[in-house]
Amino acid sequence: xxxxxxxxxxxxxxxxxxxxxxxxxxxxxxxxxxxxxxxxxxxxxxxxxxxxxxxxxxxxxxxxxxxxxxxxxxxxxxxxxxxxxxxxxxxxxxxxxxxxxxxxxxxxxxxxxxxxxxxxxxxxxxxxxxxxxxxxxxxxxxxxxxxxxxxxxxxxxxxxxxxxxxxxxxxxxxxxxxxxxxxxxxxxxxxxxxxxxxxxxxxxxxxxxxxxxxxxxxxxxxxxxxxxxxxxxxxxxxxxxxxxxxxxxxxxxxxxxxxxxxxxxxxxxxxxxxxx
Amino acid sequence: xxxxxxxxxxxxxxxxxxxxxxxxxxxxxxxxxxxxxxxxxxxxxxxxxxxxxxxxxxxxxxxxxxxxxxxxxxxxxxxxxxxxxxxxxxxxxxxxxxxxxxxxxxxxxxxxxxxxxxxxxxxxxxxxxxxxxxxxxxxxxxxxxxxxxxxxxxxxxxxxxxxxxxxxxxxxxxxxxxxxxxxxxxxxxxxxxxxxxxxxxxxxxxxxxxxxxxxxxxxxxxxxx
Numbered sequence: 001x002x003x004x005x006x007x008x009x010x011x012x013x014x015x016x017x018x019x020x021x022x023x024x025x026x027x028x029x030x031x032x033x034x035x036x037x038x039x040x041x042x043x044x045x046x047x048x049x050x051x052x053x054x055x056x057x058x059x060x061x062x063x064x065x066x067x068x069x070x071x072x073x074x075x076x077x078x079x080x081x082x083x084x085x086x087x088x089x090x091x092x093x094x095x096x097x098x099x100x101x102x103x104x105x106x107x108x109x110x111x112x113x114x115x116x117x118x119x120x121x122x123x124x125x126x127x128x129x130x131x132x133x134x135x136x137x138x139x140x141x142x143x144x145x146x147x148x149x150x151x152x153x154x155x156x157x158x159x160x161x162x163x164x165x166x167x168x169x170x171x172x173x174x175x176x177x178x179x180x181x182x183x184x185x186x187x188x189x190x191x192x193x194x195x196x197x198x199x200x201x202x203x204x205x206x207x208x209x210x211x212x213x214x215x216x217x218x219x220x221x222x223x224x225x226x227x228x229x230x231x232x233x234x235x236x237x238x239x240x241x242x243x244x245x246x247x248x249x250x251x252x253x254x255x256x257x258x259x260x261x262x263x264x265x266x267x268x269x270x271x272x273x274x275x276x
Numbered sequence: 277x278x279x280x281x282x283x284x285x286x287x288x289x290x291x292x293x294x295x296x297x298x299x300x301x302x303x304x305x306x307x308x309x310x311x312x313x314x315x316x317x318x319x320x321x322x323x324x325x326x327x328x329x330x331x332x333x334x335x336x337x338x339x340x341x342x343x344x345x346x347x348x349x350x351x352x353x354x355x356x357x358x359x360x361x362x363x364x365x366x367x368x369x370x371x372x373x374x375x376x377x378x379x380x381x382x383x384x385x386x387x388x389x390x391x392x393x394x395x396x397x398x399x400x401x402x403x404x405x406x407x408x409x410x411x412x413x414x415x416x417x418x419x420x421x422x423x424x425x426x427x428x429x430x431x432x433x434x435x436x437x438x439x440x441x442x443x444x445x446x447x448x449x450x451x452x453x454x455x456x457x458x459x460x461x462x463x464x465x466x467x468x469x470x471x472x473x474x475x476x477x478x479x480x481x482x483x484x485x486x487x488x489x490x491x492x493x494x495x496x497x498x499x500x501x
Contacts (some may be wrong), residue, residue, distance in 0.1 A: 064331045180365050184426075185326065185355035187348075 002166060006206020009159050010253055011213045013152035014241075018214055020148065022238055024141050034111055035130040038099040041123050042070075045200045048123040049097060055121055056101060061114050064102035070095045096125060108135065156256060163202055163260035167195050171268040178272055199261025200254055207253030212261045277303040277434075277465060278324060283333035285319050285488075293319040294488045297333070301467065303433075306460040306478060309469040311485035317469040320485065321438050324467060325357045326350050355383060358427030360437035364419045366411040372398065372422055373407040379430040397425040401455060417448030424455055434465040441470065449474075 038056075040049065041072045051066070056065050074093040103111065115127050172179065178191055218240040241249075278301040285294040294316045301307055309317045322328040323335055327341050335342040337353070347355060366375050376397055378427075380390040385403055398404045401421035403414075411419055420440055437456065441449035453474055460466045461477065473482060484491050 176365070177367055177369075180367060181353075181378065181382060183325075183354065183359055183365070184379045184382060184430075185351045185353075185357075187351045190351075190382055 002163070002202045003205035003209055006159060006163060006202060006253055007209025007213060008255070009155050009162075010206060010210040010249060013148050014214055014249055015217060016144070016148040016151070016163040018143055018218070018238070018241055020144050021241065023137070025239065034103045034105070034135070035116070036103065036104065036111070036115065037130065038098040038118060038124055039126040039128070040099070041125045042096055044097060044123040052099065052121055052123060056099060058117075059114065059117075061102040061103055061105055061110055062101050066100045068098045068100060070097045073098065119240060159206075159256050160260045163199060163257055164264035166202075167199060167261045167264035168268045170195060170198065171265055171272065171273050175272055178269060182269075182273065188266070188269070191269055192262060193252055195261050195265035196258060199257035199259075201257070202261075203254035203257025204250065206257070207250030210249050210253065214246075214249075215240060277301055277305075277338065279336040280323075281334045281336070283323065283330045283335060283425075285316075285323060285328065286331045292331075292488050294323070294330075294485075297490060299483060301465065301481070303465055304460070304463050305465055306457070306476065306480040307465075307483060308465045308473055308476075308480055309467065309483045309485065310359060310471065310473050311491075312471065314458065314487075315485040316488040317485055318438055319488075320483070321436050321469055325359060325436050326353050352381075354381070355430060356433045358424075358430065358432035358435045360420070360423050360427050360435065360440050362439040362442040364411075364423040366419060366423060366426075368410065368412045371408050371410055372414075372425075373405060375411060375422060375498065376426045376429050379426060383430055394425075394431055397429040398422075400428065401425045415448070417446050417451055420444060420448070420452050421455065424452070428459065428464075432464070435459055437466070437468045439469055439471070441474075 038052075040052070053065070053067065056062055073095045077095065103114070105111065112131060112171055115129060118124055135197055181191055218238050221238045225238070280297050280299045283294060283297040284292055286292045297320070309320055311317050319328065322339075323330055323342070326337075329345075330343055333343070336365070340353070342353070367378070368380075373394055376394045377390050380393060382467065385393070395404060395407070398407055401424050403418060403421055403425060406414065406418070411422055414422060424435075424437075424440075427437075435456065440456075441452050444452065453468075453476075456466050456468060457478055
């Protein structure tokens, strides 16, 4: 029973962490950098384009610059859509020239400042900032992580209370044995030992249940995702925690068991000593 | 071996349990601590066995001042004593063998040696054939003999018995006292508390307590003044 209580209690923040880790990894894979698309006015001259290019190159926030002439963009679009100008009923290229820049920062303040500066340059028509949602997502992940950490801390406290109470009840069950042992020369460590072992075993059992449950969640989710791949049109895979993380969970559970049992046994035995 | 020098013991919120106790117990002596209920007999035995510390005064046991003994050293001192209680303090979820082996487990004696010593102790008190039985199935006298076996198994320097025959009828009480006498004969110091002085076939010392003070006029019982 105690194994299940510890296992499920630790499972809640661990499962949350598992999900957050997966979302974080996906966000990392999608995009690492913010990008800005600068669309120029249609009647812009080559001198102005050169001026904008040199202005962009002088900015320290810009990592990479790619210029896409409107003609190239139009050709790319046509080839992508496999259509001719006649098919879409447009005789003239509607696309503007554009600069596509990659930034070396994800700072919102810096991106905002750069965007405002770029808007002031003559010949710039419109600016689109891409990738800011990644930053928002990361901020959300960070907040969720803090929330999970708080929840985890609260649940650890709950576990300590539950294990401590169980050990305290056990010391009462073995009250006579403890008192007799003390009277005939048992040291505190001799008396604490069986209770500490019990706490450690509770932690180990609970930790194993947590790891088992998390692995089951990952396995079941991935199986279901594979089954419904044709509906979703995309395969979603939940990646399990690393072996190190699983080991940390088991060790954490054992540490909680160890300390709770040690302090509960010590406190309880001190009280018992008064009843000699 | 044990020397009390002007020892006082007071429990919080109560009168002095012991007042101005000075005495000396020599190695190998048989000592009876007598007196009515509430005279301080149990308190005196608790002080000797380092279960309690005195409020004032000093208790010297083999050059160690028990008043100044650190708590963590207490268990090692207690291992030198064999304790026997009126209510036996046996563990009824263990059989006779397991009860007697407990002090040896505490002393970390290897299992083979422990088994040999437990059987020798049970044999000494006449319970060898009952080692697998639960103490609850034994008679009062047998339970007290089992408690004695547990006290002697670790070969203590001193046997301390707090009213060991208090709950027993005369035939059982004599049987128990004879076991104590036999230990005294082989050099073990035996300290027994009881209401009345039993008839002892061997030389003994009496410490008679009344209201926490020594009240002893027996000239054959030398005490440190």
